[in-house]
Amino acid sequence: MPAGGRYVYGLRYSTNMSLTRTRARRATINDVADAAGLSRGTVSRVMNGEKYVSDEAKQAVEEAIARVGYVRNNAARNLVTQESRAIGLIIHEPHSLLFEDPNIGSILLGANEVLSKADYQLVSLIIDSDRDSRRVADYLRGGLVDGAVIISARASDPIAAAIADIGLPAAFVGHPEGTPALPYAAIDNVEAARNITGRLLQTGRKQVGMIASALDRDSGKDRLAGFQAAMGSRFDPNLVVEYPLYTYAAGLEGMQELLRRAPHLDGVFAASDAVAAGAMTALQEAGRRVPEDVGVVGFDDSSWALRCRPQLSTVRQPADLLGSTAAELVLAQLQGLPGTPRVLETTIIWRGSA
Amino acid sequence: MPAGGRYVYGLRYSTNMSLTRTRARRATINDVADAAGLSRGTVSRVMNGEKYVSDEAKQAVEEAIARVGYVRNNAARNLVTQESRAIGLIIHEPHSLLFEDPNIGSILLGANEVLSKADYQLVSLIIDSDRDSRRVADYLRGGLVDGAVIISARASDPIAAAIADIGLPAAFVGHPEGTPALPYAAIDNVEAARNITGRLLQTGRKQVGMIASALDRDSGKDRLAGFQAAMGSRFDPNLVVEYPLYTYAAGLEGMQELLRRAPHLDGVFAASDAVAAGAMTALQEAGRRVPEDVGVVGFDDSSWALRCRPQLSTVRQPADLLGSTAAELVLAQLQGLPGTPRVLETTIIWRGSA
DNA sequence: ACATCATCTGGGAACGTTCCCAGAGTACGA
DNA sequence: TCGTACTCTGGGAACGTTCCCAGATGATGT
Missing domain, CATH: 1.10.260.40 (lambda repressor-like DNA-binding domains)
Known part of the structure; x- marks a missing residue:
């Protein structure tokens, strides 16, 4: 030596x-x-x-x-202490959407803040292929993390099943059905969508459509359900268009399609702010005035909302709080406490677009 | 048992x-x-x-x-094999900007693809406070990763110094000066900014300003330098406004300020596409037509560019390639090969905004 | 003077792997 | 028949920590 x-x-x-x-x-x-x-x-x-x-x-x-x-040497330390003081955060998002969705960043930062205070390291693992999926599952199982937060899970996400299988303390952001009985931090998408659609109807709109997105996810499905509930007998399936992702492009195309189907449409509920922004562009290019001719409402109250002209009326969903709450649920389980699912409040933010 | x-x-x-x-x-x-x-x-x-x-x-x-x-048990395995088959990716980004910048997602996915193929797990570590900074440094030092990719580093970033100190194989995305002698994958921001400003001048603009951002970063500083180089004797410091972050809001305010200073301005180089989008909104609200009255160019060719009306003329920077190249540099070092810095090509994408 | 207690230190054992060497068995060619 | 090579298996040692117990020392109270 x-x-x-x-x-x-x-x-x-x-x-x-x-x-x-x-x-x-x-x-x-x-x-x-x-x-x-x-x-x-x-x-x-x-x-x-x-x-x-x-x-x-x-x-x-x-x-x-x-x-x-x-x-x-942390490997040696982890081995003997049987813990790692790290929490994994699994991001399973389609290529094109990753990080164009401002919610993800907020969720991440929210989770990081809570974990940081508790002196846990947040490690983000992204899944972009089946190969990733397997490797991430191995990583989670291998004792390199003490728990996991799962965001943007699909129904029947294999990684969620793997986590439940090995009994790793975990929590979802959102609440996809068909997933194992793990605690979650979520909002009530049905209720929120119902509320904002109702508010839109109160402005006197006669013919209201929806640009639905991401129906393979709980959020997408529930927002459509809420819209339908609010519309009641006035619901017309022909005035609903569906796209796979919450994107600006979906809003653009979706709005064009709706205008083709119903030129006298005077209200639209877009499944997210990004979608709403695309819809507003399409409306303006088609010569419609917002909100005079057509009222538009979105969902998220993300940075998109303030970028629109006029600014967007939307549902505020506390993305950072979703992240921090999910992190707390994991920490609670680590202390042997029960992780009780939590549903967070949403509020309607009414601006100029409707 | x-x-x-x-x-x-x-x-x-x-x-x-x-x-x-x-x-x-x-x-x-x-x-x-x-x-x-x-x-x-x-x-x-x-x-x-x-x-x-x-x-x-x-x-x-x-x-x-x-x-x-x-x-x-991976902890035990890592201990004896003296490797973890994981690579850390450090994201050090101001709160508000995290993931509103589409580049970060692309860099991440690019790096993930390369590492995934080499059967390495990418673990992202975000730094949002001094406390995080210390914890992440410990994590990196502790043998839980075999290498690191550092994105959005500031000049004199303490984490970069820590990495160099322990000799962990690493690579930067971007090339902040004042950082330790580590390999990097970067673009030539000076040259690219000079080129697009030159192209803007070729459209016959007489009075061209710039909305500069992030001057504490190499990219921000270099883009300003390139602008100045292209302007030559026509450079007027009074037509440059500066903002801390590459944001839509910076573009909005920056453009308003520029119009106040120079109502007859007929060209603007925005330091990023997000900034350019904000600038276009401000111009349109001020009654200026783009590109007839004022030509606007941006930087990144991110998803913002296609969202603008008219669509943005900009510099295409291969964000995914930056990520994958940086990952390759780390892998090379892991195999004992030298990590030679690489400068990637940019191209001008000319659309309707100028 | 002695028991008791708190403070401080050393080092064996254990954590769960992989690595490596020794050795047994089998196949094959000279 | 024997030597050699290949295939397969077992188990000791090592990786670098923390945990825990035993023991030394000094202070305190009776």
Whole structure:
């Protein structure tokens, strides 16, 4: 053991900034103990801030740690403590939509904030192929995370089943049916959609359509159900168009199609703000005035809403709170508490588009 | 050891869907060995698909694995193999911008694709506070990842210094100056900005301004430098407004400010597409026609570009390629090869906004 | 003077893998 | 028949921690 040496990955710089790595032995807790003239146990106690360490010992260890460049090996630590202090967040989103949906970022940050405070590391795992799906399942099973938050799950998502199978503490954001009995943080999409559609009808609209999206997800399906409920006998299936994703493009095309089917349409409920933004563009290009000729309402109150002209009337869904609540549900389970599903409040934000 | 039992985390369901966890002992490789009537070594060989395992043994092991519900403990595996087959991707982005910037999603997916093919797990770590910064540094140091990709780094980012310090194979997306000598995948922002500004000038504009953003980042600074280079003697510092972030809001306000300073302005280079979209809204609200009265160009060719009316003339930057290239640079280093910095091509996409 | 208690330290054992070596069995050619 | 090579299996050792117990030391109370 090279005395006084610095055990780190060796870096060998070659010409103009490229570099190759020569892996040297990393310092272990024993190297620190030797350097400090103390035992492994004492070093461990210092590292973990336990009591019953003399001031001299503490100082000697800290100095030795700095001298040999010691960093704790978490794999070894996880192995013996049987925990990782990390929580996985699984993002299973179609390619094109990933991160165009501002909700995902908010959910992530909300979850991160809660976990950060509890001194857990959030690790995000994205699933973009079947291969990913398997690898992520292995990762989750392998003891590298103590729990998981699952967002944008499809009904019958295999990864959710895998998680339930191994009994990893977990929580959903949203509440896809057909998924295992795991706690979730969600909003009541049916109720919210019913409310905003009702509000739109109160402005005196006679012929109201909907651009529905993502019917393979609970949110998409429920928003359509809420719309139908609000319309009651006035519901006309011919005035509903369906698209696979919550996108601007869906709104654009969807609105054009609706205008083709019903030129005198005077109200539209778009399944998300992005969809609503696309719809407004289509309306304006077709020479319709918003809100005079056609009232438009959306869903999410994402950054899209303020970008529209006029600004969008929409349902505010607390995306950050969904993330933080789901994280709390996981933490609760980690402490042996029950994870009770939670339904968060939505509110209608009425602006100029209807 | 409960014979024939299934060693998994126990789940105890209580009333109405809430559940508590009772952690039971997980099956180990020894349990599998016992159940199969074989040895640890043989089970390990089957798990890792090594040769020199008889068909009977293989079958017996696979059956035993299923019977006892065995999943490999990755912490133990990482400990002995000294690798994790995971690559960290560090996202250090201001709260409000996270994931409103479509580039980040593309970079992530690009990196994920490359790593997935090489059978590495991508784990994204987001930094949203100083506390996060420390925790992420610990995570990276702790042996839980074999390498790292750093995106949206600031000049003098502490996390980058930490990575270089421990010698973890890493690569930047972008090339902030003042950061350690790590390889990077980047575009030439100066050149690209110079080109599109030049192209804008060719349309006969006399008075051209710029809405600059994110001057604390290499991309923001370089785009301004390129603008100035293209303008040459016509450069007027009074026609440059500066905002901290690449946002729609910056474009909106920036354009209003520019119009105040120079009502006869007939061209604008916005530092990103989101900024350009905001600028176009401001112009249209001020009664200016685009492109007749004012030509607008952006940067990124993100989904914003197609959303604008008219669609945006912009610089296409291959965000997915940036991600995948950075990932490749990390993989190369993992194989002992040098990680040579790479500068990717940009192209001008000319649409209707100028 | 002695028992008791708190403080501090050392080091064996365990966590669950993979690696590697030794050894048994079989096949084949000289 | 024997040597050699290949196939297959078992199990000791090691990876780098934390946990826990035993023991030393010093302070305190009776």
